[in-house]
Amino acid sequence: MNKEILITGGAGYIGANIVDLLIKKKYKVVVIDNLSTGNKSLIHPDAIFYNVDISDKAKLEEIFRMHIIDTVIHLAALSSVGESAKKPKKYFKNNVKGGLNLLEAMVENECKKIIFSSSAAVYGNPQYVPINEDHPINPISIYGETKATFEEKLKLFDKQHDLKFLSLRYFNAGGSSDDNRFGEIHIPETHLIPSILKLAAKNREISIFGDDYDTKDGTCIRDYIHVVDIAEAHILGIEYLGNNAQSEMINLGTEKGYSVKEIINLCSKTLEKSVKSKIEPRRKGDPPILIASCGKAKKLLNWEHKKTIHHIIESAWKFEQKLSI
Numbered sequence: 001m002n003k004e005i006l007i008t009g010g011a012g013y014i015g016a017n018i019v020d021l022l023i024k025k026k027y028k029v030v031v032i033d034n035l036s037t038g039n040k041s042l043i044h045p046d047a048i049f050y051n052v053d054i055s056d057k058a059k060l061e062e063i064f065r066m067h068i069i070d071t072v073i074h075l076a077a078l079s080s081v082g083e084s085a086k087k088p089k090k091y092f093k094n095n096v097k098g099g100l101n102l103l104e105a106m107v108e109n110e111c112k113k114i115i116f117s118s119s120a121a122v123y124g125n126p127q128y129v130p131i132n133e134d135h136p137i138n139p140i141s142i143y144g145e146t147k148a149t150f151e152e153k154l155k156l157f158d159k160q161h162d163l164k165f166l167s168l169r170y171f172n173a174g175g176s177s178d179d180n181r182f183g184e185i186h187i188p189e190t191h192l193i194p195s196i197l198k199l200a201a202k203n204r205e206i207s208i209f210g211d212d213y214d215t216k217d218g219t220c221i222r223d224y225i226h227v228v229d230i231a232e233a234h235i236l237g238i239e240y241l242g243n244n245a246q247s248e249m250i251n252l253g254t255e256k257g258y259s260v261k262e263i264i265n266l267c268s269k270t271l272e273k274s275v276k277s278k279i280e281p282r283r284k285g286d287p288p289i290l291i292a293s294c295g296k297a298k299k300l301l302n303w304e305h306k307k308t309i310h311h312i313i314e315s316a317w318k319f320e321q322k323l324s325i
């Protein structure tokens with residue numbers, strides 16, 4: 001029988017891409033999403049869908065009783081660095097308390113394998129780059145803090161209940177599925193690449209949050225990773241956890257960094273038009289540079305990114321064009 005995978009946040013941008021790949025690989029997929037930031041149009045037609053909030057423990061329990069879940073992939077969370085500074089309580093409630101409900105429902109139903117969608121934001125201002133998984137955890141945003149706190153909860157559940165986990169620390173996800181069906185939709189959009197594409201299409205200016213960082217051109221540097229590469233790491237992660245492996249934290253990135261200004265230039269090439277920009281103050285909680293070291297993903301999962309920044313921008317643009325039809 002094909003394994004049944006439960007994915008929380010499966011109607012979100014990254015979740016939908018993971019669901020798409022799981023279904024292509026013949027897994028049975030159960031999606032839980034409260035559609036607060038997820039989007040109906042991203043629900044895969046071949047997945048079983050429950051409109052449930054992870055704070056609803058009774059509903060979670062019911063779902064675990066109705067299915068034989070092999071592994072949980074947990075993405076349901078709020079994910080905006082900027083918003084998290086303004087609404088810290090909301091972020092802790094969703095990202096930590098909600099997640100704890102899920103872990104409790106799992107162990108009560110003898111489901112002991114989970115892949116958690118963590119973030120490079122757990123590292124804070126890097127002491128060195130590329131950042132490997134041994135780098136100190138020192139988040140500077142509330143968002144990063146919620147991810148780091150939940151990783152600690154996972155360690156506790158491993159100790160107390162033998163729950164095995166992979167915490168995949170994504171760097172900056174971008175792009176859309178190969179058929180451009182599943183892409184980035186956030187309302188409002190705050191992420192760099194889709195923001196540039198949306199604004200430039202309307203001849204509007206993109207705001208650059210700070211050009212006085214200690215980087216080559218003064219703007220923040222990020223490691224952009226294609227969402228399909230991220231999805232592939234989850235498939236390998238399911239196999240890894242199926243082999244009685246140990247819990248691990250693993251970076252997912254490309255080991256390459258691009259500044260905000262470089263991304264604007266690359267988008268302008270794809271769009272074949274110049275992109276207007278204006279300098280605004282720094283955004284709270286933004287480290288100057290985040291670049292992953294990915295040796296651990298290669299060693300443990302045999303995973304490496306396959307797609308470049310060009311694939312990311314091209315596929316993000318194709319998805320944007322589909323959205324605006």
Ligand code: UDP
Binds near residue numbers: 081210
């Ligand atoms: N950024 C920007 N203008 C925008 C959106 C983002 O200058 O309209 C910058 C942001 O300050 C950060 C980088 O682009 O340095 C990536 O931000 P994003 O929100 O895409 O991802 P994050 O790094 O916060 O996960």
